[in-house]
Amino acid sequence: xxxxxxxxxxxxxxxxxxxLLSFSSLLESMNTFSxxxxxxxxxxxxxxxxxxxxxxxxxxxxxSGWRLRVLCxxxxxxxxxxxxxxxxxxxxxxxxxxxxxxxxxxxxxxxRKQRIRLCWYAGISVGVVLTIIIAFHKSEWMQNxxxxxxxxxxxxxxxxxxxxGFTGRFDKWSATLKLLSNGNWLVGQGIRSSDLMPDNxxxxxxxxxxxEIGLIPLVLIVWRFxxxxxxxxxxxxxxxxxEQRVLYLAYVLLMTxxxxxxxxxxxxxxxxxxxxxxxxxxxxxxxxxxxxxSHRSANGLMRVQPAT
Numbered sequence: 001x002x003x004x005x006x007x008x009x010x011x012x013x014x015x016x017x018x019x020l021l022s023f024s025s026l027l028e029s030m031n032t033f034s035x036x037x038x039x040x041x042x043x044x045x046x047x048x049x050x051x052x053x054x055x056x057x058x059x060x061x062x063x064s065g066w067r068l069r070v071l072c073x074x075x076x077x078x079x080x081x082x083x084x085x086x087x088x089x090x091x092x093x094x095x096x097x098x099x100x101x102x103x104x105x106x107x108x109x110x111x112r113k114q115r116i117r118l119c120w121y122a123g124i125s126v127g128v129v130l131t132i133i134i135a136f137h138k139s140e141w142m143q144n145x146x147x148x149x150x151x152x153x154x155x156x157x158x159x160x161x162x163x164x165g166f167t168g169r170f171d172k173w174s175a176t177l178k179l180l181s182n183g184n185w186l187v188g189q190g191i192r193s194s195d196l197m198p199d200n201x202x203x204x205x206x207x208x209x210x211x212e213i214g215l216i217p218l219v220l221i222v223w224r225f226x227x228x229x230x231x232x233x234x235x236x237x238x239x240x241x242x243e244q245r246v247l248y249l250a251y252v253l254l255m256t257x258x259x260x261x262x263x264x265x266x267x268x269x270x271x272x273x274x275x276x277x278x279x280x281x282x283x284x285x286x287x288x289x290x291x292x293x294s295h296r297s298a299n300g301l302m303r304v305q306p307a308t
Contacts, residue, residue, distance in 0.1 A: 001247060004254075007278045008060045011053030012071060014274075015078045029085045033151045036085040044203075045273065047088020048265055051095050052275030054079035055257055059250030063243060087153050087160075094261035098253045105236060105252065166264060169203055176202055176211055188214035194266075205268030221269055221283075228282050229255040255279065 019026070022038035029036040035043040057076035061069050083091045107118055136142045154160040160167045194202050194211050202208050209218045229252060236248035258279050262268040270276040 003278060003281050004056065004059065004247070004250065007052075007274060008056040008072070010274050011056050011079070012075050015050065015053055015075050015082070018082070019078050026081070026085060035087045036082060043086040044088050044090065044265060045267075047083045047086040047091040048261055048267060049273055049275055050079040050082040050086070051088070051091035051257060051261060052254065052278070054083070054095060055098065055250065055254045058253065059246060063246050085152060089153055090261050090264035091257075092153075094257040094259075097260045098257035101256045102249050102253050105233060105249065109237060169264065172202060173204060173207055176207055180211065184214075185210060186214050186216075188212045188217075201266065203264055203266060205262035205266050208266050209269060224283055225255065225259060225268075225279070228285070229259070251282070255282065 018038070022036075025038040026036055028034070037043045037046065054076050057072045057079065061072040061076065064072065083095070107115060110118060133142075150156055155162055158164070165171060189211055191212055194208050202211060206218060206222065209221060232248050232251040232255070236245055236252065239245040239248060258275065259268075267273060267276045269280075271280060
């Protein structure tokens, strides 16, 4: 909890300073549809960080008083704006997938009457959205909105569009797999060897680990991340306190967003940014600490017991 709280405050300070110091750059990005990348930040890294901070802001928004809710709500909006204008589509996909997983967990935990009510609300919401789209799809403001989103996210761009195979990543991934066909996939080419590739870097954390240190470390690393997420999801199902339940949902949201985003990024097993460092804390957490959390959740205890 303290690490997540520190990560949240890191987001409040970092995104607040970024918005103040790069406001003119953001306005320029809005006017010219260029990718938002102040201070030589790579847009995808900036979107990756903002996506992680957004997940933490949601937790703090739900679990805090009204003053901190206002601060976290504003920061969350800043994060979404940064992700959007940085055109970090991997971060957008990660956030959407993470929110879907959280909603699924909430649906599975709900009682039968609550599930029926949720289904009704979801059906009505989808119906309203479809009605608006059908009724106004030929209107000028709808066309302008779709053109704006298309230009910012570059969905039909010749270089970054949907039809380019993840901005040419598919071709790069295929070429990398061919390099490993001689048997190097088992032990890898060596740490940081992907940085020495003559052409563009591999923008896929899972493939980077396979290329550098081989199949067995890849399986162990991915399994550990997935297992931590699974354990926290199970703790959520067993939790009896609202505070613990929200905390576990925040962990699940952060981890699922992180794992999905790293399909098109290279920050899975890294300490070079705050989001990866936070997930590495969860990766390194002793298994008994999760069992201790489950015990305290079941008994309504809030005092932290030392993990052995």
